[in-house]
Each structure stands twice: as structure tokens, then as C-alpha cells.
Amino acid sequence: MKKLMHNNEFDKLLKEKLSNVVVKPSEHLWSRIVTGIPRYSPWGQIFTPFVKIFLGSLVFVGAVVITTVSVLDNQKSSNAIMPAYESTLRGNQITHGQSFNIDIFELMPVINQSTIIEKTETTQLSPIDPEMLSFAIVREDNLIVDKKANNAVLAHKTSSVVELDFSQNLDEFPVKIKSIVGASLPVSEMRLNKNPISYSSALSAAIPHEYINTSELALNISYQPELYFFDSMIFEHSYALDHSLNLSIQYFTRDFFIEMGVSGTYVSHANTYQNTVEVRELVDSYEQVDSVHFVDVWDPITSEFITQPVFYTSVVNVYDENTVTDVVSKNDSYLYVQIPVFMGLRKDIRRFSIEAKTGFIFSSLLFTSEQNNIYSNEGTNILHAEQSIISLKRNRQYWSFLFGIGASYKLTSSAEMFVTPTYRYLLSPLYPGNNPSRKTPYAFGVQTGIRFIF
């Protein structure tokens, strides 16, 4: 027997059954909601990471600058005690076991550890004093001292190599030449270190400027993939890989350099779109009587004419208009042109150099596949259709800050290859003001390329 109920019971039963229903929302919903949330307070979200990076970069660059300046100060003080007279020493005057009065301040640029050693087979010198090991090379008519060289010295063309004893105080003259070790060592052109820090401070004052190559121009060609991280609240895919092809010119002066160039950047990023389609659906049909005619028809049963109606009908379709929305993910392409301006520092260590750079990049959007209204081919049942972007549409221009620290390797005296890991932080918003979290994207990248030095 079926149990029957009244309205109250019906209500109660339905309430029990429906009041605790839980339905999981679709995955895209949060990204739709978050676009409508009012902006976050700016200070905590925007500037903290930028300030950290910026201050870190400033500390790094500042430390190097201060160190450099202090060395330059030493140079100045050394210059102050530089004697006025000139040496008359010439390479061809040096003979075995002979002592000379050598003006230490007239010595030529020091070959130090960061000098590129083109040939090392000439290294046959044994240390005089492990603590005060010093070598000297006679180049044609000039003396080059390699103070505390490890195991290599250079000679130039038809040169003589002599061994000097610097175990005595450098302020005491004459410096005694212990022996002539070799002569006529064929060594190719020497490249001097541009970094004055690397020179022995005692001898740095003696470096004539004409022997120091203080400025260079270089052309860089590089490829730079960068992984951008976006706000995961807005984007289904919270990262995107950019590919940049960079062309830049660097101007080196001592250890500092400035860099300017141009880049082309391609990125593919998944955006969330909402499709709204108004459709016209056939839901029912009925037969409509258009007209009625009466005709006389012979009835064989009754053997008489009877009047019968004839209905002329047509089928009328009943349509219902319905709006269907759907959220989809679509990969959009972006093509940017970027103009970087950097400054940096570089320190040479033999064939390797460590370099740090920081600066700003202006990016301008050349092309994007972001679009609305993709339904161009509307069907007969589609009354209206449009596609609108839920995730944010990109701004056409933005500024970013980049910091990179990397290394280069000298392939030849005029070509290097370099690898520089980078960190980029966007200073101006990539997305318009509706960016709810205002979390600006940041990116990690690696710049790899070749540098041609002129």
C-alpha cells in the first residue's frame, strides 16, 4: 500500500532531500569570479618582490663599484710615489747573471691570472721563492713582469725571459735578475685584462695606459627562452614560455659595459574564453487549420449525399530561443618587439668572464591572436554568438626590469660565447586595470649567444 502525503509532508520531504545538496563548480569558475573581485591593495602585492630584486641588484652593483673605486684609489696613491726618472733597460741588454737597476714603475703591464694565455708550453720557469714568485719577460724593448704568476708567462716575438727576485722589498732597488731562462719565445698577441682589480696592486701603478685596452665594442646575437609565471587564480595555465631572438651592441669600458639592442619575442599562452551562443531550437510543431471547406459526398451506405468538412492545414513549428554559454581554453599567440637597455659589470678569469647586468626592457605588442566573435559562420539556428575573453587581455606595451648574472668563454680574441640566466619582473602591468590580484608576472630565462668583439 502506498503511503500518501499532504503538502506539508511533501515540503518537508523535499527539504530534507534537497537542503544539503553539494554540487562541484566547474574548474573555470574561479577564474571567472576572480576577474570581478575588487583590486587588492597594491603595496603588499606589487612592489615587495620588485624592491627585493632591485635592492639586491643595487647592493651587488654597488659592492663591485666600491671595490673598484678602492683599487683605483690605491693606484692614485701609488702614482704619487712614482719616481720621475726613466729606465734605460732594454731586453737585448740582459745577459745571464747580470744585475741591472730596474725601474719597477716602468715595467710594462702585468700579465696576470686573468690574461689569456695563448701558449703555455713556454712555461719552464721555476719559482725562486714560492711566496714571492715573480717572473719577468723582456718584450723587444720593454720589460713585462708577471708577479705571482701560476705557471705561465708570455714573451713577445723575439723576446728574452728573465727571472727576477722580488723577495726583497719592492721599494728597494736595484732588483736583481737571477737568471735568463729563455729567449725568443714565439707567442701570439697578448690580450690584456681590462679589469684593473686583477692587477697586482704594487705594480698596477706602473701600467702605461697605452698598453691597456680599456674599451671595446661588441655585437651580441642570442636566443633567450623565458618561463613566465602568471597568477594561477586567473589563468588555467599559470605559466608561458617566451622565445626571444636578441641582437644587441655592448660597449665595454674597463669592467663596465652598457648594452642596447632589439629583440623579437614570440609567446603562446592559453587564455580562457566564454562562448555565448543564442540558438533557436525546434521544440514542437502543431497542425494549424488554415481553412475549412464543406463538400457533398455520396454515402453508399445511406445512399444519399452528406456534407463533410475538408480541413486545409499546415504544420507550424514552435521554436524556443535559448542561450548556451560555455567556457573554453584557447592558445593565443603574441609577437613582441623589445628594446633592452642594460648596464653591467664584467670580470675576466683567464678565458672565462663573469658578468652581471641589469636594466630595463620596453616591450611592444606587434601581433596577437586574442580575439572576440570567432563565430563568423553562423548557422541557421544560431541567432547570435560571441566569444569573450575571461582571462585578461594583454596590454600593448609594458616595461620590465631584468637582472642577469652569467659567464662567457673566449673562443678567440674576437669571439665569445656566453650564457646568462636572467630574472625579469614586469614594472608596468601586462594586463589592464581589471587584473584582480595585480600579481604581475615574472620570468626566469637563460640568454645564450655569441659575442663578436671589435
Place this chain on the structure above:
Amino acid sequence: MNSNKEQFIKDEQLLLKECLKNNPRALKCLYEMYSSKMLGILIRYAKNKMEAEDMLQEGFVRVYQNLDKFRYEGSLEGWVRRIMINTAINYYKSNLKHNQLIDVEKVSHTGPLSVDAIDILSYKQLIKLIQTLPEGYRLVFNLYVIEGYSHREIANHMGISENTSKSQLSRARKALQKKIVKYSGICYEKVDA
């Protein structure tokens, strides 16, 4: 991040405090805590899940916009629920002008319904049947039967008279009973007076 979420779930005040500071994790945590429950409510007010999600979206934006107005006088869930229901009512009102008001069917008299007919249907099936009700019926039915609003409150919210609310409820109830019977295949029987 998980520990944060656990903290937020345990401490409602901390959650609200962080939401007011615009902490994205807190905002998302609030959403995750209540979105499923609220969608479970709104799906009864909508004609399909998509429309319910539209309401949920609008409702949550209102929640976030008005978080500073929450006075801890009741539970946070109750407050969020009220906002969602108000959103559903507003949704109905804003769509009213676009909706063609059709007297869908003449509801014939139905007698009391068998308990078995409701028992046999899952909550999903019941929701589907409720969703097929005309919007006005659906709203009044939900507000009165499930949310427990009085006819006066419904009339105030919807801008209709109490009598209209009563008649809408009666029609909604009968229409739903008829649909339940039809869908479940269990016939209702009249109770002899």
C-alpha cells in the same frame, strides 16, 4: 599553502581578516569552502548548471565586495547563503523583462503524492524536475519550501503580493508533484475525504 588553508578553515576570523587584506589564498580558500554548497543551493533556482554558475559567480563577487560589512552576528556560511539567495532573486528580477511570461500549463488538480514517488528519485532527478518549473514558480517554491521564507518575505523580495506568492506556490507544488509522478512512474492517489 595547505597549512594556510587549514588555518583558515579552523579560524573563520583569520580567514576574513586575510580576505580583507586581499590575500589571494584566503580569497580562494573562502571560495573553496562554500562554492560547492552554494552551487547546490543555486542549482535549484536556475534552469541549468550553467545558469547556476553564473549566479554563483555574481554571488561570490558580491560576497567579496561586502566582506567588510560582515559583523559576525551569525555564521559566515549563513551570511554567504543569504547573499546567494538574494543574488538568485535579483537574477530572476533582471531576467523577468526578457522572459516571455507564459502560462505553461493548466495545472489540473492533483491529489496527495505517494512518498515512494519522491523516495525513488535521486536529488539530482528532483533538481532536474524543479529546474523545469517556470522561473516564478521555481523561485517561490525554493524560497518557501526549502529556505523557509514566509509569503510576506517572498512578496517583499520579489515585489509581488502575498496572494500571488501563495498561488504561485500552490501551482508550483502541483506542477512539481505531477512531474514527480510522471517521472517516477508511481501514480498518486487521491485520499478519500
